Structures are given as C-alpha cells and as structure tokens.
Amino acid sequence: MPVNSSTTVFLLHPTQQRTGGEIKANDYLLLRNFIVKQLLSEQTMSLVSLIESVEKELIKINKFSGDYRWLLLAVKLDLEARGLITPIKTHPSLANSYEITSKKNLEKMLALSI
Numbered sequence: 001m002p003v004n005s006s007t008t009v010f011l012l013h014p015t016q017q018r019t020g021g022e023i024k025a026n027d028y029l030l031l032r033n034f035i036v037k038q039l040l041s042e043q044t045m046s047l048v049s050l051i052e053s054v055e056k057e058l059i060k061i062n063k064f065s066g067d068y069r070w071l072l073l074a075v076k077l078d079l080e081a082r083g084l085i086t087p088i089k090t091h092p093s094l095a096n097s098y099e100i101t102s103k104k105n106l107e108k109m110l111a112l113s114i
Contacts, residue, residue, distance in 0.1 A: 011074055012081035020078055024065045031075040046097045
C-alpha cells in the first residue's frame, strides 16, 4: 500500500535526551529498507559505505525531500534507537561500522509499511 506523500515519521534517537526529528514516510521507508537489505547481505557496513551505496544505487532513481546524507544518518540512528542495528568499533581511530542486532526483527520490519 503506497504511503501518502504528506505522511511523516517521528524518529527515535539512541541518546534519550535528544529527539530524532521527523522525515517524510516515503524517504524513511526507502532508506530503512535499503539499510536493512545492505546489512543483511554484507553483515557489517560502515557509514561511509552506506552513503556510497546510496549514491550509487538510489540517487539516480529517487528524489529525496532533503539532503540524502542527513536522511540516511537520521534513519540509521532511528534503527539504532530501536535496537535493530548496533554500532561496532572496528578500530579506535576509524568511524563505526554497523551490524544487525536482530535479523529476525529486521526481516519482520521489511514486511511492514508505515
């Protein structure tokens, strides 16, 4: 079922003192599903790799309602706050990579729309 273009999603933030903001539901679903599918196939992935994958695979065919990098980061933080992905420190001087916390929950999430 298509999501109304005016529908927004309120995001969670891993730090409970902060709010995650809100984004258009279409952007959320597209990026959420993209992140989940990437992590299911790659097991772990850095934020830089996620951004590069979005640039290669989504930017040419999708128009986002804002800066896609900010939107990707916001959705990634939302998935962290929901306990679905976990940041893992690969090296003290490198940026975090991310892995799936609960593959079963992520697969259920892919089947859901907003």
